[in-house]
Amino acid sequence: MSKIDFWVKPAHARLAALGIVVLLLTSLLGACGDAATPTSSAAVTAGAGQAGAKRFDGQTVTVAVGSFMSSGVNMFKADWEKKTGAKVQVVEIPFGDLYQRLYTSFSTGAGEFDIAIYASNWIPEFAQANYILNLEKYYPEKTNWNDVVDKTKKLMYVNGQRYSVPLDGDVIIGYYRKDAFENDQNKAKFKAKYGYDLAAPTTWQQYQDIAEFFTGWDWSGDGKPDYGVLEAQGPKDVGPFIFSARAAAYAANPKTPGSLFFDPDTMEPSINNPGWVQALKDWIAIKKYGPAEMATYGGGTMRGNFVAGNYALALDWADVGVQAQDENSSTIKGKLGYYVLPGSKKVWNIKTKAWDESSEVNQAPFLGWGGWHGSVAAKSKVPDAAWDFLNYLDSTENSLKAVTTPGTARNPYRTQHFENPQLWADSPTKYMDAGPYLQVLKQSNSLPNTQFDLRIPKSGRYSEVLDNWVQQALAGTITPEEALNKAANDWKQITNEAGLEQQKKLYRELEGLS
Amino acid sequence: MKHLLIAPPLLFFFAISVIPLLFTLGLSVTNTSIGGSGSFIGLNNYAQLFSDQFFLRGFLNTILYVVLGVTAQYWLGLGLALLVNSMVHGKRLIRLLILLPMMIPPLIVGFVWQTLLDSRYGPVAGLFTGLHLKPVPWLTDPTLGFVSIVIVDTWQWTPFMFLLLFTGLRTLPKEPFEAARVDGASSWRIFWDHTFPMLLPASIAAILLRSIESFKLFDIVFFITGGGPGGATNTLTLLGYFTSLRSGNLGYGAAMSIILLLTVVVLATLILIVVRRLMARADKAGQQALDQFLAEPLPVKVA
Numbered sequence: 001m002s003k004i005d006f007w008v009k010p011a012h013a014r015l016a017a018l019g020i021v022v023l024l025l026t027s028l029l030g031a032c033g034d035a036a037t038p039t040s041s042a043a044v045t046a047g048a049g050q051a052g053a054k055r056f057d058g059q060t061v062t063v064a065v066g067s068f069m070s071s072g073v074n075m076f077k078a079d080w081e082k083k084t085g086a087k088v089q090v091v092e093i094p095f096g097d098l099y100q101r102l103y104t105s106f107s108t109g110a111g112e113f114d115i116a117i118y119a120s121n122w123i124p125e126f127a128q129a130n131y132i133l134n135l136e137k138y139y140p141e142k143t144n145w146n147d148v149v150d151k152t153k154k155l156m157y158v159n160g161q162r163y164s165v166p167l168d169g170d171v172i173i174g175y176y177r178k179d180a181f182e183n184d185q186n187k188a189k190f191k192a193k194y195g196y197d198l199a200a201p202t203t204w205q206q207y208q209d210i211a212e213f214f215t216g217w218d219w220s221g222d223g224k225p226d227y228g229v230l231e232a233q234g235p236k237d238v239g240p241f242i243f244s245a246r247a248a249a250y251a252a253n254p255k256t257p258g259s260l261f262f263d264p265d266t267m268e269p270s271i272n273n274p275g276w277v278q279a280l281k282d283w284i285a286i287k288k289y290g291p292a293e294m295a296t297y298g299g300g301t302m303r304g305n306f307v308a309g310n311y312a313l314a315l316d317w318a319d320v321g322v323q324a325q326d327e328n329s330s331t332i333k334g335k336l337g338y339y340v341l342p343g344s345k346k347v348w349n350i351k352t353k354a355w356d357e358s359s360e361v362n363q364a365p366f367l368g369w370g371g372w373h374g375s376v377a378a379k380s381k382v383p384d385a386a387w388d389f390l391n392y393l394d395s396t397e398n399s400l401k402a403v404t405t406p407g408t409a410r411n412p413y414r415t416q417h418f419e420n421p422q423l424w425a426d427s428p429t430k431y432m433d434a435g436p437y438l439q440v441l442k443q444s445n446s447l448p449n450t451q452f453d454l455r456i457p458k459s460g461r462y463s464e465v466l467d468n469w470v471q472q473a474l475a476g477t478i479t480p481e482e483a484l485n486k487a488a489n490d491w492k493q494i495t496n497e498a499g500l501e502q503q504k505k506l507y508r509e510l511e512g513l514s
Numbered sequence: 515m516k517h518l519l520i521a522p523p524l525l526f527f528f529a530i531s532v533i534p535l536l537f538t539l540g541l542s543v544t545n546t547s548i549g550g551s552g553s554f555i556g557l558n559n560y561a562q563l564f565s566d567q568f569f570l571r572g573f574l575n576t577i578l579y580v581v582l583g584v585t586a587q588y589w590l591g592l593g594l595a596l597l598v599n600s601m602v603h604g605k606r607l608i609r610l611l612i613l614l615p616m617m618i619p620p621l622i623v624g625f626v627w628q629t630l631l632d633s634r635y636g637p638v639a640g641l642f643t644g645l646h647l648k649p650v651p652w653l654t655d656p657t658l659g660f661v662s663i664v665i666v667d668t669w670q671w672t673p674f675m676f677l678l679l680f681t682g683l684r685t686l687p688k689e690p691f692e693a694a695r696v697d698g699a700s701s702w703r704i705f706w707d708h709t710f711p712m713l714l715p716a717s718i719a720a721i722l723l724r725s726i727e728s729f730k731l732f733d734i735v736f737f738i739t740g741g742g743p744g745g746a747t748n749t750l751t752l753l754g755y756f757t758s759l760r761s762g763n764l765g766y767g768a769a770m771s772i773i774l775l776l777t778v779v780v781l782a783t784l785i786l787i788v789v790r791r792l793m794a795r796a797d798k799a800g801q802q803a804l805d806q807f808l809a810e811p812l813p814v815k816v817a
Contacts, residue, residue, distance in 0.1 A: 100759045103548045224634075235742035236756060292633050292651040295743045458547075461761040468568055468745065475656055475744025497545065 054085030056385040063389070064102060064113040067092040069372050072167065072408035073117065073393060075401070080392045086385050099460055106131035106377065114380035115390060117167065120155040120370035124506055125457040127158040132375035134161045138387045144396045147414045149445045155370050155452070159509070165390040167399070168371035169413025171444040172245040175306070175314045175321070176200055176210075178337035180219050189213075200339035202361055204249060204282050207313065207342045211289035214312035222309070228289035230302055230311040235471045237298030240463045241368030241453070242315055243470055246283055248364035248451045249344040251275030258511030259350045260364075261454050261462075267495055267504045271466060272481070272488035274355070275348030280473055280480035287474070295474065307332055315341070317368070318411035321437045325429050326406060334432045338440040340447070341365050365444035366451050371413060404429050411441070418442040456507050458498050465490040535775075541768035548762035559769035569770065572748040576774070579664060579749065580728040580781070586668045588721055591675025596709070598676075599683045609680070616673040624737025627666045628653065656746035659739050663747050666734050671727070675720050682716025683709070711793075718789045722782060729778045750774045 065073050070092045077088045091113065093101050098118055105112045106126065116132065126132045139145060139162055148166055156164045180186055181198055190198035194209050201207035211228030220226050232238045244260075251260055251270060258264040261271065270276065287294065290311070297305070299316065303323050306314045307330035314320060321338070324330045343363035346355040374390040376383050392398060402410040403417050404427030412418055418441060424434035431437070444450065454462055466487050473483035495503050508514070542559055546552030563569045598608055615623070631652035633639050639649040652662045686709070694704045732751040735741060741748035741756075750770055758767025 096760060100548050100762065103762065107548075235740040235745075236760070237740065292649075292654040293628075295654040296628075296739055298740070458762070461763060464756060464761040471742055472744045475742065475746065477656070477744045 054083075056382070056388065057085035059086040059382045059385045060089055061086055061114045061382055061385050061389050062089045062091060062112065063115040063117065063374075064091050064093055064098075064105070065117040066095040066098045066372070066409075068095060069117060069168075069409040071405075072372070072402050072410040075405065075408070076393055076398055080389055084385070084388065086382075086389075088389060102126075103131075106379075109379055111377070111379040111381070113377050114382055114386040115374055115376060117372055117374045120152075120164065120166070120170075120373040121453050121455045121459050123155065123164050123373060123375065124158050124455050124510060125459075126375065127161075127163040128457070128506070130378055132163050133378050133380070133383060135163060135165070135376065135387065136161050138391070142391060144394075144414070147396065147416055149413055149415060149442075151367060151445050151450055151452070152371065152413045154512070155367075155455075156373065164373035164375045165387075165394050166371065166373050166413050167390075167393055167402070168373070168410045169417075169441075169445060170317050170367060170369050170371035170411060171441060171450070172241065172315055172317055172341060172366050172368045173440050173444050174200070174207075174339040174341055175316065175324075176337045176339065177220075177312050177332065177335055179335040180214065180312055181337060183219075186219060200337055201313070201342045202339075202363075203344055204246065204279075204342045208282065208285060208289075211286055211313055215289040219312070220310055224310070226310045226312070227291055228311070229286055229313045230290050230294060230297070230306045231283075231286065231315050232297050232299045232302040233283070233287070233290075233294050233474060234296045234298045234301070235467060236464075238368075239470065240467045241366070243279065243283055243466070244453070245315065245341055245366035245368055247271075247276045247279035248366045249342060249362055250278045250346070251348050252362075252364040252449060252451045253347045253349050253356060254362070254449050255356065256350050258508065258513050260451050262495075262504075262507055263350050264504070264508050264511060264513050267500055267507065269488040269491040269495075270350055271491065272484035273348050273350060276484055277480050278344075280470060280484060283470075284474060284476075284480065304329065318437075318441055319409075322406050322411075322429055322431070325431050336437075338437050340440055340444050362449065363447060364449045364451050365447055366453070367445075368453050370453050370455070372410065401427075404431070412438065413445075415442075452510065455510050456498075456503050458494050458503075461494050462491055465494065538768045538771055541765055542772050543769075544765045546765045546768075548759075548764060552765055555765070559766050560773070562766070563769055563773060568745055568748065568753060569750075571745050572750045572753040573773070573777075575660065575746075575748055576729060576731070576750045577777075578660070579667065579731050580725050582664050583667045583671070583728050583731075584721060584724050586664070587672045587675045587724060588717070590668065590672045591720070592679050592713075592717075594672070594676045595679040595683055596705075598680060612676055613673045615670045616677075618670070620733030621737055623666065623670055623734060627662070627669075627734075628738055631662060653739055654743055656743050659743055659747045663731075663735055663738065666738065667728070667731060670734070671724060674724060678716055678720040678723075679713065682713050686712050714789070714793050718786070718793075721789070722785055725785060726778055726782060729774065729781075 063073060070090055073090055077090065080086070081088055099122060102113070102116050102118060102122075104110075106116075106129070116126075123132070127134075149169065151171075152166045152169050156162045156166060181200070187198045190210075190213050193213065196206075198210070198213075201210055207229075213228065214226060215228035216225050218225055232242055248260060251273060253259060253275075259270055262269055291305075294302075299319070302314070303316060303320050305311070306316075306320055307324045307326075309331035321336065324332050324336050327333055340363055343361035345359065345361055346357045347362045348354075349356045374393065376386040376390065380386050393402070396414070396416060399410075399414055400417060400423065402408045403412045404424055406429050418438045421431070421434040421438060424431035424438070453459075469478075469483040469487040469490075472478045473480045478486075543554060543556060544552040545555050545559075594612055598605055598612070601608065618626075630636050630638055633649040633651055633654075638652070642649050650658060652658050690708050690712070691704060694708055699707070730751050731749050732755065735747050735749055735752055736755075739747045741752050751774070754767050754770040754774070757763050757770060
């Protein structure tokens with residue numbers, strides 16, 4: 001088109017062309033402005049989403065993420081795209097299929113994804129198979145690394161190298177109904193019956209007493225009998241994590257570190273020792289203090305029911321706390337108390353094959369599932385952009401925004417997340433009295449005997465087998481001893497299939513044993 | 515040359531049906547796990563299956579779901595079809611209402627029935643409480659959990675039986691029924707001697723299709739009980755899914771699938787044989803009745 005053609009075009013065409021020119025100039029100025037503004041979240045973490053000259057222009061980063069965590073990614077997508085010029089394509093995968101989809105994609109070299117966001121328990125397996133990138137070369141540019149809590153940091157390492165960026169912190173804690181516990185009549189009745197003060201339980205025996213006390217009468221004042229406890233005991237869900245969290249108090253002996261799941265010297269399963277059997281007996285005993293439907297509840301159902309208001313005690317990750325703040329579905333906002341998982345005054349010693357008894361309570365909080373972490377796929381063609389986006393998701397500002405927004409499935413994992421309850425009160429969650437909640441989460445993450453989940457290859461199979469047999473015991477089909485012996489036999493078989501020496505080496509390494 | 519014309523559909527059939535089957539068969543004799551690592555282990559997976567109590571329980575459950583569920587669905591579907599067929603007014607509305615459960619997505623079915631059967635706030639529990647009866651743990655007792663799944667499956671799939679049988683009823687010729695009525699046959703005799711035998715082809719199709727579908731029962735169990743309590747409601751498909759895709763034990767899961775396939779083929783063949791015999795017997799009886807009818811002189815009314 002000649003110059004003359006342009007000027008003889010109708011007025012609206014000329015206006016459109018001028019509009020485009022103005023738009024381009026505005027964008028250019030905007031970009032310059034962005035680059036010069038040090039207050040953007042990108043500036044908090046060096047390199048995270050820095051606009052510069054839009055260094056990832058034209059690149060597309062494909063992110064595979066478990067479906068219920070996707071909002072924790074999507075909420076930052078547009079901003080990062082604007083800053084970097086790249087595009088983010090989020091592929092939501094149903095959680096149940098996530099492991100299989102990632103593994104298949106990685107192992108076939110399909111190169112479908114640049115970033116995988118998944119359970120930190122799978123990091124060792126993916127790292128050993130060279131499916132994910134060693135991120136050591138990128139970490140020097142990350143300025144907010146030190147703020148990550150120590151236990152979460154450890155989840156990122158394999159062979160002394162970091163393979164992931166943390167996006168979530170997962171530790172199981174206890175919840176109780178503060179309003180019921182602080183009621184003077186309840187306190188007096190409880191003391192008269194059990195001989196000690198009604199307070200958040202510190203041992204599993206106390207937990208059971210409290211559950212019994214609050215079962216079968218209307219302490220919530222809604223005209224219907226209430227229950228003492230609500231836990232996710234349903235099959236094929238979060239049951240193995242909750243059960244392992246209960247077992248840790250009896251089976252994670254500080255004198256024999258790394259012995260919760262296996263004897264680290266022999267890789268003989270520990271899950272049928274008397275500590276685990278005691279935990280299973282407790283778990284069966286607690287059934288009568290919850291609704292019959294508890295036997296079918298998974299994590300989601302349990303949370304929805306607990307915040308509806310008829311249960312005195314619960315065990316869960318940080319999610320119940322956040323869900324309780326939503327007044328549309330919760331009747332317990334402001335009525336929630338928190339505690340580190342109860343412990344035990346006796347703990348099984350796998351070496352002496354006897355109980356170690358003490359007047360001190362052995363507390364062993366459990367980092368069940370380990371939390372969402374992000375890794376860059378080894379076959380990614382845009383690893384720098386992928387790292388940059390992950391880093392952006394984990395920037396100081398964005399991570400705080402994510403953990404305080406309901407529905408992101410991201411829980412606190414940076415020291416900063418635990419330190420300022422007012423930030424939580426001002427956040428979209430509008431958390432009421434977040435102080436005790438954050439304190440319990442922080443403490444659970446940092447006790448010396450806090451236990452990691454099982455992270456060696458085939459952890460999914462170990463978990464499934466344990467769940468199958470434990471479910472049999474919960475249904476009363478077989479005894480707890482029988483169930484755990486059978487589970488242990490199956491575990492031996494899985495270990496042998498995977499290679500005993502290889503599993504032992506990795507198990508020891510991940511447990512911090514030489 | 516003319517045989518070459520059927521080559522494309524044959525190749526298509528081979529590609530979408532036979533190759534995946536052969537692949538699954540091959541997988542079932544290995545210890546392959548997700549990621550592709552695995553080696554040939556002969557029939558070990560199959561040997562292990564028959565000592566695996568979860569598999570045996572799932573297998574038995576699947577067979578029971580098929581037998582109990584399809585039987586209930588057939589008779590209820592037939593009853594509804596006869597009822598609606600005999601209605602004079604409102605047939606279309608009733609037909610639509612009956613078909614509704616079949617159109618509801620499994621997730622919603624799971625949610626609705628979990629709520630209905632909840633022992634605390636479900637309407638069923640409310641009914642029991644109203645009658646001064648103890649709430650029944652429908653989903654948490656192993657036996658009742660199993661019964662609940664049969665009830666839900668029957669609720670959802672009786673409409674399918676109804677649809678096929680109702681369509682079958684509408685295509686039956688009217689003359690034999692009119693003749694029977696003129697002869698003064700009772701409703702029961704008309705049903706037993708005419709309707710039921712004449713409806714057999716539609717019945718076979720309905721029973722066969724539902725049986726094959728019932729063997730694949732997955733979604734209702736997955737959403738309502740997850741296979742629990744203690745595996746009491748597990749099915750082979752659910753087990754196969756968890757074994758293969760959740761635990762990554764592809765070889766073992768493939769062996770489960772092959773056993774399921776063989777079971778379906780064997781039982782479907784048995785059903786066909788039994789039904790064919792029934793039909794032959796019905797045809798023979800019908801032929802005899804016809805012969806007898808033709809042999810008898812027509813009654814002549816003398817004025």
